Amino acid sequence: MTIPxxxxxxxxxxxxxxxxxxxxxxxxxxxxxxxxxxxxPLLMEVVTExxxxxxxxxxxxxxxxxxxxxxxxxxxxxxxxxxQGGVNGALNLDGHGKTLSFLLLSMPLSAE
Amino acid sequence: MSFLLGSGAGxxxxxxxxAIAVVDELxxxxxxxxxxxxxxxxxxxxxxxxxxxxxxxxxxxxxxDELIEPILEKCLSRGIRILGNFGAADPDGACRRIEALAxxxxxxxxxxxxxxxxxxxxxxxxxxxxxxxxxxxxxxxETALVSANVYLGAQPxxxxxxxxxxxxxxxxxxxxxxxxAPLIDHFGWARDDWDRLAAGMMAGHLGxxxxxxxxxxxxxxxxxxxxxxxxxxxPIIDVEADGVxxxxxxxxxxxxxxxxxxxxxxxxxxHDPANYLxxxxxxxxxxxxxxxxxxxxxxxxxxxGKPAPERLKTTICYDAGWQGEAEISYAGPNALARARLAADxxxxxxxxxxxxxxxxxxxxxxxxxxxxxxxxxxANQGDEQPDGDYRLRLAVEHSxxxxxxxxxxxxxALYCAGPAGGGGVRRHFQRRLLSASWLVRREDIxxxxxxxxxxxDAPESLGEKRAAS
Numbered sequence: 001m002t003i004p005x006x007x008x009x010x011x012x013x014x015x016x017x018x019x020x021x022x023x024x025x026x027x028x029x030x031x032x033x034x035x036x037x038x039x040x041p042l043l044m045e046v047v048t049e050x051x052x053x054x055x056x057x058x059x060x061x062x063x064x065x066x067x068x069x070x071x072x073x074x075x076x077x078x079x080x081x082x083x084q085g086g087v088n089g090a091l092n093l094d095g096h097g098k099t100l101s102f103l104l105l106s107m108p109l110s111a112e
Numbered sequence: 113m114s115f116l117l118g119s120g121a122g123x124x125x126x127x128x129x130x131a132i133a134v135v136d137e138l139x140x141x142x143x144x145x146x147x148x149x150x151x152x153x154x155x156x157x158x159x160x161x162x163x164x165x166x167x168x169x170x171x172x173x174x175x176x177d178e179l180i181e182p183i184l185e186k187c188l189s190r191g192i193r194i195l196g197n198f199g200a201a202d203p204d205g206a207c208r209r210i211e212a213l214a215x216x217x218x219x220x221x222x223x224x225x226x227x228x229x230x231x232x233x234x235x236x237x238x239x240x241x242x243x244x245x246x247x248x249x250x251x252x253x254e255t256a257l258v259s260a261n262v263y264l265g266a267q268p269x270x271x272x273x274x275x276x277x278x279x280x281x282x283x284x285x286x287x288x289x290x291x292x293a294p295l296i297d298h299f300g301w302a303r304d305d306w307d308r309l310a311a312g313m314m315a316g317h318l319g320x321x322x323x324x325x326x327x328x329x330x331x332x333x334x335x336x337x338x339x340x341x342x343x344x345x346x347p348i349i350d351v352e353a354d355g356v357x358x359x360x361x362x363x364x365x366x367x368x369x370x371x372x373x374x375x376x377x378x379x380x381x382x383h384d385p386a387n388y389l390x391x392x393x394x395x396x397x398x399x400x401x402x403x404x405x406x407x408x409x410x411x412x413x414x415x416x417g418k419p420a421p422e423r424l425k426t427t428i429c430y431d432a433g434w435q436g437e438a439e440i441s442y443a444g445p446n447a448l449a450r451a452r453l454a455a456d457x458x459x460x461x462x463x464x465x466x467x468x469x470x471x472x473x474x475x476x477x478x479x480x481x482x483x484x485x486x487x488x489x490x491a492n493q494g495d496e497q498p499d500g501d502y503r504l505r506l507a508v509e510h511s512x513x514x515x516x517x518x519x520x521x522x523x524x525a526l527y528c529a530g531p532a533g534g535g536g537v538r539r540h541f542q543r544r545l546l547s548a549s550w551l552v553r554r555e556d557i558x559x560x561x562x563x564x565x566x567x568x569d570a571p572e573s574l575g576e577k578r579a580a581s
Contacts, residue, residue: 018336018372020329022381024154025549027246031379033372058489067385071401072375078383080246084486088155089432089546091473091507094482103483 014105017043017074021101026086028097030104033074040073046109047075055107056082056100077104114358115298116145117291117315117349120194121179122322124151128178130322130346135183137348137362139190146294147187149179149196150287150320157284158429158545160200161259169209171202177213184210185219188278195269195280195290201259203227203281207564210279225277227268229559230284232426232552233260239556244425244549251550252430258545259429262552264559265391265420266312267303269293272561281564284427286391288316291349299353309393310417311355317388317395318359318377318412319349325359325377326408327367340366345408357412358405369408378402378412387418389425391554394418423551430548433511436541438523439477440534443501450531451476451502457530458506461522470510470519477503503536509544516541 013019016039019032034043049064056064062081069075083097084090094100118138120131131147138145151173163170173179176198187194199206203226214222232239237254261284270293272280282290292312295301301308318325323344331338338344345365350358359369378400382388388395396416403411442450455474462472473488475481478501480492504526508519520539527537 014335018332018376020376020380022379024381024383025244025246025547026248027383029379029381029383031376031382033375035372059485065384069379069385069397071399072378074375074379076379076382076385081248086547088158088429088544091435091471091486091509092482092484093475093477093505093507099482 011109012105013046013107013109014102015109017105019101019104021098023083023086023096023098026081026083028079028082028100030077030079030101031074032077032104033072037073040070042109043075044068046107047077051107052077052079052104055103059084113143114350114352115295116141116143117294117319117351118145118147119150119319119322119346119348120147120183121149121151122320122324123153124156124173124175126151126322128175129182130344131179131183133362133365134346134348135186135192138192139186144298146193146195147183148290148319149194149198150290150322151175151179152197152200152284152287154427154547157200157261157427158259158547160202161429162543162545164201169205172200172206172209173198176206176209180210181213181217184214185217188219188222193273193278193280193294195282195293197282197285197287197290199226199281199283201283203283204564206281210281211564211566223276223278224564225272225275225280225561226564227264227272227280227282227285227559227561229268229557230261230264231259232262232557233257236260236428239552241426241550241552242423244551247549249548252428252546252548256430256432257428258431261427262557263391263425263427264557265289266293266296268559268561270296273297275561275563277561280561287320288313288390289392291316291319292392295351304419306393306417306419307415308355308417310395311357311415312351313390313393313395314378314412314415315349315351315357318357318374319347321377321380322346323367324380325373326361326369327373330373330376336372338366338368342366355415359410359412361408369410371402371404371410374402374410374412389421391420391424393420422554424554424557426550426552428548428550429545432544432546433509434513434516434541435507435509435544436516436520436539437505437507438520438537438539439503439505440523440526440530441501441503441536442531442534444533445499447500447502448476448479448496448498450533451479451504453531454504454526454534458523458526462519465522466515466519467510470508470515472519473507475505477505481505513541
């Protein structure tokens with residue numbers, strides 16, 4: 001999986017949505033909300049369980065569960081086994097996975 | 113009349129001057145209220161247990177004086193009760209510290225009540241344990257065990273308030289229970305009034321991370337701008353008897369409370385929004401509504417509750433060898449190639465200078481680090497900048513200290529034996545603690561509140577602690 005980290009040419013999720021990451025053990029949750037309620041269907045179309053699993057596959061993600069929250073114009077994503085040990089065990093600088101909200105936001109808007 | 117819940121800190125290491133503006137606002141508003149300090153993360157408690165092994169004073173929140181000193185006199189004189197989990201591994205020690213602080217400030221005796229019953233390390237092998245749903249490992253070997261603490265609910269905190277505490281000192285409790293307890297005490301909510309208990313828990317959930325609901329951990333310049341971040345106002349949650357919440361912050365402070373800041377915190381660390389498990393109630397957020405009432409006033413309603421879970425979560429921490437980190441910088445022309453060469457050389461050196469079971473990770477900070485996996489499986493498809501300011505980082509772990517020392521020393525040796533122009537080596541290593549989450553039966557846990565009795569009869573209170581658990 002390669003991710004266009006630094007490119008700002010293609011439109012990405014960051015253009016329409018904001019997100020926050022939270023961790024419990026080796027499980028990560030990413031809450032993501034669109035700025036404009038009109039973009040909620042686009043969010044649902046682009047951010048599928050399959051695409052999120054692919055985005056985090058390199059880190060050993062085993063399962064993604066998506067909970068839609070239409071009343072909040074957002075969704076909650078729960079990703080298992082993605083923290084490579086969690087806050088106490090990871091060798092990653094960011095053992096919490098707090099920065100991963102912005103990995104999600106780097107997802108391209110074109111749903112290929 | 114509503115009840116106000118002020119947040120004075122959201123984690124161990126948070127701003128220690130945040131509570132001042134919160135307390136001033138609570139006094140200005142003059143309504144019934146409490147001030148809460150949440151300073152205990154999954155990791156912080158393990159760290160406290162580790163510190164206490166070497167330093168008997170090291171078991172409670174190290175910043176406790178700095179957090180409380182600026183507001184203690186005001187809170188005591190105005191009847192604002194303080195609740196905190198700053199007791200960490202040693203609530204009794206924290207009480208002793210607060211008592212000494214009050215004496216130093218010339219304040220009268222503080223009514224200190226401590227919560228007991230979360231520490232189940234001594235009894236762990238006798239309890240009926242099942243793994244938490246996302247837990248994969250086995251229970252650690254007893255000799256490696258450092259700590260085992262149950263997430264207690266609001267009940268022992270309510271007991272503490274009903275004893276007449278001015279300051280409630282807890283160790284491990286569910287963070288939002290610190291906020292729920294004064295609501296139960298004030299409004300007299302029943303223990304099976306699930307919707308109200310759920311609303312109170314969510315008041316706590318929104319407030320427990322301090323500024324994370326009022327403009328902290330939110331700013332993204334040009335997308336989500338936050339004014340006055342150097343003076344963020346920590347939240348005050350306004351709770352009505354029927355369980356409707358309004359999130360606010362002190363007047364004249366920085367930050368902001370908007371639907372966006374509230375929504376981000378609402379789902380923070382939540383898994384299934386229909387079943388957010390807490391010790392006192394299962395919260396259902398599927399019908400929740402978030403609405404801006406006015407500037408820095410956001411209403412949250414529609415929170416539903418279901419009967420409390422039968423089991424309580426326990427965090428178990430155990431020794432698991434050593435970990436170390438070392439870094440070196442390369443900057444200017446061709447810096448990326450020099451950093452990569454340094455990584456290659458170091459990897460080859462570790463191959464014959466350390467055992468094969470040394471776990472190692474290499475990052476090039478400035479190029480690709482935190483998003484990557486341990487094996488560097490992610491390719492950076494962005495524009496590679498050969499010139500720049502890059503930092504090679506090595507992270508290692510092993511059961512034996514000497515190999516962690518050796519590996520990090522090998523990075524240091526790049527000073528003279530690595531590529532040109534490396535500098536700024538930093539290196540450290542420490543014991544590694546791992547944690548696991550298991551569930552215990554609620555009826556097996558004996559928890560409650562008791563007066564802090566002071567130094568004179570400390571042995572007696574220790575005896576009581578043992579008897580209670």
